[in-house]
Amino acid sequence: MQKPFIKGLSHGIPICLGYFSVSFGFGILAVKSGLQAIDAILISLTNLTSAGQAAGVGIIAAAGTLIEMAATQFVINLRYSLMGLTLSQKLSDKFTTIHRLIASFGITDEIFAVAVSQKEKLVPTYMYGLILISASGWVGGTAAGAIAGLALPASLTAAMGIMLYGMFIAIIIPAARSCKKDLIVICLAAAFSAVFKYLLPMVSFGFAIIISALLAAVIGAILFPINVAETEGEEE
Amino acid sequence: MSMFLYIAVMAGVTYLIRMIPFTLFRKKIKSRFIQSVLYYIPYAVLSAMTFPAIFYSTDNTVTAVVGTVIAIILAYFKLPLTVVAISACAAAFITGLII
Known part of the structure; x- marks a missing residue:
């Protein structure tokens, strides 16, 4: 150990x-x-x-x-x-x-x-x-x-x-590969972030990240709520 | 304005933002909805930070796209973080030398 x-x-x-x-x-x-x-x-x-x-x-x-x-x-x-x-x-x-x-x-x-x-x-x-x-x-x-x-x-x-971005990719891609729900949330967050960057450039970087991530995670939580017992098992 | 005051305000605000929820929040969250949101947040935050910012990370979109593609391929095969990060950097650097 x-x-x-x-x-x-x-x-x-x-x-x-x-x-x-x-x-x-x-x-x-x-x-x-x-x-x-x-x-x-x-x-x-x-x-x-x-x-x-x-x-x-x-x-x-x-x-x-x-x-x-x-x-x-x-x-x-x-x-x-x-x-x-x-x-x-x-x-x-x-x-x-x-x-x-x-x-x-x-x-x-x-x-x-x-x-x-x-x-x-x-x-x-x-x-x-x-x-x-x-x-x-x-x-x-x-x-x-x-x-x-x-x-x-x-x-x-x-x-x-x-x-640093390469490191982020090394974290999200394996998750997206093994779980379709994670993949959808990852794609949603990237899409929202792109909308802020190209269509709403007046929103600051910090706010754009918070709003994109929260929206994607809330949509994920509504469409695919996680199995609570499952994640508790993972934490042990 | 003194430099010390600027740095103190920067550091103080940044620390409090980090410290307050991390230190004061002790309850186990029971709601399945909140647990689901918190489960998805890390991937969502990283994805929102990476895209589309990664395409502008090297001063040249072509080298950045090559670096991104290399990173995604290596990450798909679950190589370690350091390998993926350094390979993306090397790919971008070499592409910059060629073009």
Whole structure:
């Protein structure tokens, strides 16, 4: 049996690599926007989120208000509330309040995706391993990008942009392959998301994701309610 | 406005959004409908985030589409996350060199 902490670390390796490449871009963006490298690193260390940080740097560069900053972060990151709620249903008894307070810092799209796809209940040490390696990739990439980013060939940094999405595909495609209901929900969510992108571009990225995902999941729940006894069996 | 205040507000709002539901919600959800929604949410969120954004992830739609197709094929055969992610990146990079 692998120790949960080690297991978390190893499950986080693709996230770490993907984060490094994405936050590398964030580091470059932050410095280009007039921030010091140390500010960019501090933002990555305390926020651990891609879209919210990019928007935040934009607000700082434009000398926006703190209210605007708070409202923007709220909308873009609101999806984490939904993820936190979903994860709260999968926690083992070892997850006491203090562990919840610490681990909630590390709820990101990718960490959520990996954690929620685990068959067994989540223990704190597993989450800490997963968060630690992912966050080090995120902060390390930011530092590298902010300090040395402009030196790499553009063709390489451009191609690195696809890595995180490749990871998402590695999670959803096997589910879609083995279960038609999952496939339909996945296709619905992608279709709604495309509608927002091409027909309703005034809706912000954060809201578009929340609305698309909720609509697809609610339609899935109405058309194909899951067998409750079945999922409880899976969790054991 | 001081940089420290900006970063504190960003970090504070982002943390509270994550912390409140994760820490305060203790009940086991009984409703079959809510359980079904929560079951579908992860796949729906990832799919909505990936499509169509993945096609714009590499600065060039052609390299992004090639990377996407490679990722879908490898994921269909259930290869590990890291392999799928790195192969998608390599496919996009190599395509960029050719075209």
